[in-house]
Amino acid sequence: MNGARVEFRGLRRRFGSTVALDGLDLTVEPGELLALLGPSGCGKTTALRCLAGFEQPDEGEILVDGADITRVPANRRDAGMVFQSYSLFPNLNARDNVGFGLRVRKVPAAKRHARAQELLELVGLPSVGDRYPHQLSGGQQQRVALARALALEPRVLLLDEPLSALDAKVRVTLREEIRRLQLSLGITTIFVTHDQEEALSMADRVAVLRAGRLEQVADPATLYDRPATPFVAEFVGAMNHLPGVLSGDRVTVLGQTLPVEGQPPASAEADVLVRPEAVLVTPDAEGGGIVMVSSFRGSTTRLRIRLGDGTEVLADVPGHDSARFAPGTAVRVGLVERPVLVSARTETGATPAVPEPDVV
Amino acid sequence: MASLTPQVTTQVSPGTAPRRGGRPRRPRVWRGVVLVLAAVYFLVPLIASFVFTVKVPDGGFSLDAYGQIFAAEGFGTSLLLSLGLGIATIVLVLLLTLPAAVAVRLGAPRLRPVLEVVCTLPLVVPPITFVAGISMVLRWGPDYLASTPFYQTIISLQNPDFPVVLVLAYVVLALPFVYRSLDAGLGAIDVRTLSEAARNLGASWPHVLLRVIIPNMRSAMASASFLTLALVLGEFTIARLLSFQTFPVWIYTISGSQAQVSVAVSVFSLLITWLLLLALSSAGARQRSGS
Numbered sequence: 092m093n094g095a096r097v098e099f100r101g102l103r104r105r106f107g108s109t110v111a112l113d114g115l116d117l118t119v120e121p122g123e124l125l126a127l128l129g130p131s132g133c134g135k136t137t138a139l140r141c142l143a144g145f146e147q148p149d150e151g152e153i154l155v156d157g158a159d160i161t162r163v164p165a166n167r168r169d170a171g172m173v174f175q176s177y178s179l180f181p182n183l184n185a186r187d188n189v190g191f192g193l194r195v196r197k198v199p200a201a202k203r204h205a206r207a208q209e210l211l212e213l214v215g216l217p218s219v220g221d222r223y224p225h226q227l228s229g230g231q232q233q234r235v236a237l238a239r240a241l242a243l244e245p246r247v248l249l250l251d252e253p254l255s256a257l258d259a260k261v262r263v264t265l266r267e268e269i270r271r272l273q274l275s276l277g278i279t280t281i282f283v284t285h286d287q288e289e290a291l292s293m294a295d296r297v298a299v300l301r302a303g304r305l306e307q308v309a310d311p312a313t314l315y316d317r318p319a320t321p322f323v324a325e326f327v328g329a330m331n332h333l334p335g336v337l338s339g340d341r342v343t344v345l346g347q348t349l350p351v352e353g354q355p356p357a358s359a360e361a362d363v364l365v366r367p368e369a370v371l372v373t374p375d376a377e378g379g380g381i382v383m384v385s386s387f388r389g390s391t392t393r394l395r396i397r398l399g400d401g402t403e404v405l406a407d408v409p410g411h412d413s414a415r416f417a418p419g420t421a422v423r424v425g426l427v428e429r430p431v432l433v434s435a436r437t438e439t440g441a442t443p444a445v446p447e448p449d450v451v
Numbered sequence: 452m453a454s455l456t457p458q459v460t461t462q463v464s465p466g467t468a469p470r471r472g473g474r475p476r477r478p479r480v481w482r483g484v485v486l487v488l489a490a491v492y493f494l495v496p497l498i499a500s501f502v503f504t505v506k507v508p509d510g511g512f513s514l515d516a517y518g519q520i521f522a523a524e525g526f527g528t529s530l531l532l533s534l535g536l537g538i539a540t541i542v543l544v545l546l547l548t549l550p551a552a553v554a555v556r557l558g559a560p561r562l563r564p565v566l567e568v569v570c571t572l573p574l575v576v577p578p579i580t581f582v583a584g585i586s587m588v589l590r591w592g593p594d595y596l597a598s599t600p601f602y603q604t605i606i607s608l609q610n611p612d613f614p615v616v617l618v619l620a621y622v623v624l625a626l627p628f629v630y631r632s633l634d635a636g637l638g639a640i641d642v643r644t645l646s647e648a649a650r651n652l653g654a655s656w657p658h659v660l661l662r663v664i665i666p667n668m669r670s671a672m673a674s675a676s677f678l679t680l681a682l683v684l685g686e687f688t689i690a691r692l693l694s695f696q697t698f699p700v701w702i703y704t705i706s707g708s709q710a711q712v713s714v715a716v717s718v719f720s721l722l723i724t725w726l727l728l729l730a731l732s733s734a735g736a737r738q739r740s741g742s
Contacts, residue, residue: 145647165650176641178648182666192652236648243652 094122094279095156095169095246097142102151104137104303111137112148113303124273124280125308126294128287130326134303135283139249142281144168155247170247171240175255177232179224185211185235186220192243210238215268230261237269241276248273248280254289266293287327291315299323315366317352321434324364329393331370331404335363335433342433345398345426352430364432367393370406371425374415378423380404387413396424497718504715516715523712529701535613536697537683540621541676544629547622549672552633553664556642570630573623578688585620586693614695621683628678636671640664677731681724 102115111134119125127135140146142153144165152161160168179188187194189207198206211217214234224232233253240248250269254262270293273280284290290297291311298308299322307319318324335344337359340351344363355361372380372394383403384395392413394406404424408416416422504516520526548570555562573581589605608616642664649663650656665672690697696704698720706713 143647143651145650165647166653166655168651170651172648172651174644174648176644178641178644180645180648180663180667181640191649191654195653195658239648239652 093244093246093277096121096154097247097279097281098154099138099142100152100154102138102141102148102153104134104141104146104148110134110303112141112151114151115300115303115305117298117305117308119279119281121279122277123295124270124282124293126282126284126290126297127300128284128290128297128327129300131285133300135285135300136251137303138300139172139251139281139283142168142247143170143172143249169243169245170249171243171245172249172251173233173236173240173253175252177224177229177256178236179227179232179239181224184221184223185216185227188224188235189238189242191239196243206242207238210242211235213241213272214238228261229257230265233257233265234268237272241272241278246279248278250280250282252283252285255284255286262289269293291327297327299326301326317432318364324432329367329405331365331367332362332434333365333402333404334436335361337361337433342431344431345424347426347428349426349428350430351433353432355433356435358435360436361433362436364434365426367405367407369427369429369431370404371427372396372406372408372416373423373425374420375423376421378421380422380424382416382418382420382422385413385416385418392416394422396422398424497721500714500718504711504718516711517719519709519712520716520719523705523709523716525696525701525704526716529696529698532613532696533684533698536617536621537680539615539618540625540683541679543618544622544625544679545672545675548626548629548633548675549665549668550660552630552637553642553646553660556637557646567630567634570626572626574627578624579692581620581623582689582692585616585689589616589693609693611695614693616693617690617695617697620689621679621686624686624689625679625682628682629675632671632675632678633668636668637664639671640667673731677728680727684720684724 097119099115099117102112104110104112109132111132113134115134115138117125117138127138129135137146141148141161144160144163148161152159154160155169179185180191183191186204186207189210190198190203193203193206208217208220211220214237216231216234216238219227219231219235224235227235233256236253253269254266257265266289269282282290282293291314294311296308296310297314299306299314301322307314307323309317309319314323314327318327318330324330333344335342337351337355340355341348342351342355342361342363344365349363368391379399380396382394383397386393387410390410391407392410394408394416396404396406398404406424505512505514507513551566555566589609591605608614608619645663645667646659649659654662685699686697687699687703690700691703702713702716702720705716
């Protein structure tokens with residue numbers, strides 16, 4: 092395995108009155124791709140910059156393979172980094188950009204160029220060696236930046252939202268490629284992102300941060316299906332909070348009785364957490380629900396449905412069904428028959444549906 | 452009626468065709484007017500000077516005045532002195548300002564306004580005040596200190612062959628121009644990300660400055676150097692009041708005795724300055740097209 096184990100221990104960092112990191116404890120296993128996910132200002136970039144050596148934590152330590160590197164200067168750390176903005180040196184062509192780190196280490200020119208060419212081939216750009224950064228597209232620039240970060244064979248790879256400035260299509264292909272490279276090199280990788288889809292699709296494990304604290308760290312499927320906190324539930328995907336009544340290990344919600352997943356809370360009144368895709372919608376004049384908003388997303392259509400008692404429910408239906416569920420359509424709402432998550436009632440009365448975080 | 456005809460015939464794009472011909476023509480006229488006015492403003496004094504230098508009292512033409520420049524006593528030494536002062540000033544002012552500007556941008560962005568104000572101060576202080584202060588300081592040491600290193604330093608600062616005191620004074624005078632150029636150059640590149648990327652690849656701070664920041668600042672540094680050189684080649688007040696024989700002072704001295712030669716020298720020094728400007732700006736342009 093080429094990757095190192097990275098440990099954050101009780102990391103604390105404040106900028107003036109804002110606390111960027113508030114006692115972060117996190118271990119990244121060797122060879123793993125861990126995504127740091129969270130809203131802007133949650134401290135995910137600060138954590139990465141502390142690991143790269145660009146920030147000093149006020150408290151706590153960072154260990155790479157058990158060695159404390161907290162006070163090691165940035166240029167002596169064994170971690171390659173790809174930045175959010177285009178960070179290639181404008182005065183050097185792609186080959187010299189990739190070979191920069193080797194040049195710092197006084198590797199002879201011939202060997203340096205051969206290695207740079209090898210890396211450019213690795214990232215799928217064998218013929219751009221002579222081009223300058225301003226002659227490359229955004230996606231190509233980030234590929235070259237990735238090759239540059241890998242040139243010194245670091246044991247940790249740091250990616251600071253490397254895809255956020257790219258087109259949607261390039262973003263998807265490049266993230267697949269980064270994942271493929273990471274798996275084949277077996278390099279420990281920490282990927283900072285605010286895009287939940289990116290985190291879920293690429294990472295072995297996802298760490299959700301909020302206000303400098305770790306909310307949950309788990310593999311993508313667990314994170315999505317069994318969010319540990321209401322914040323994670325709402326940040327990763329959309330979630331309905333429906334009022335339910337508990338009886339033993341079953342809960343009654345929207346007229347259906349479903350088994351409860353995990354430990355049910357003590358009170359009888361509870362919120363049932365349901366993903367929009369687990370909500371079944373059928374057109375029915377007597378159904379008691381009315382489609383308020385319908386937003387088409389291609390493969391799916393997200394409906395906002397108001398029930399007779401005022402509760403709002405988000406539901407995803409296949410995109411080709413969108414014509415059947417125009418706003419104003421009367422519908423019947425049901426839930427998929429499977430165990431559901433239940434949390435203690437957060438508010439009294441009917442809880443409104445969670446706003447959709449990914450709709451602008 | 453005649454004006455309607457083209458609108459009817461060019462039905463494909465009604466209304467736009469007549470305008471397309473008419474619109475650009477008017478700015479082109481105004482552009483010409485502005486150009487001519489500016490040219491008159493700049494060229495008339497130049498042509499007048501040139502005519503004055505080549506005119507012989509009986510109405511003939513002669514380039515004698517230009518020939519005399521090179522023969523005139525003190526021409527070579529004063530020009531070389533000014534060029535030497537210029538180069539020393541450029542080196543010193545860049546060595547001082549570039550690391551300071553980079554450090555402030557990376558380490559203490561809140562100090563930027565302070566640095567800006569400090570670097571602009573020399574524009575506010577009149578040269579006459581400045582030179583009065585300098586000569587006060589130079590005359591400061593009492594005689595009984597004559598054998599001390601301090602006094603020796605003051606003496607050597609004023610060595611007429613290469614007055615270091617002028618370099619120090621010119622560094623202060625050049626600060627506003629140099630700081631502005633460098634600050635604009637630093638604004639054009641993402642200094643923070645570039646230096647972090649270089650640090651991440653193992654580069655030490657001096658390496659970052661020499662291999663990453665300076666190569667990307669070449670045109671800003673060229674313009675800063677040019678402004679400094681132009682300033683040093685034209686500075687009169689301080690050199691004159693401290694009694695050093697720099698090029699502008701020499702021109703002034705010679706104008707008393709040989710009016711034609713002194714104007715010829717002025718025209719000649721303008722030419723030199725233009726040539727230097729061309730050289731520096733083409734160096735900057737080559738860098739831009741190269742990257």
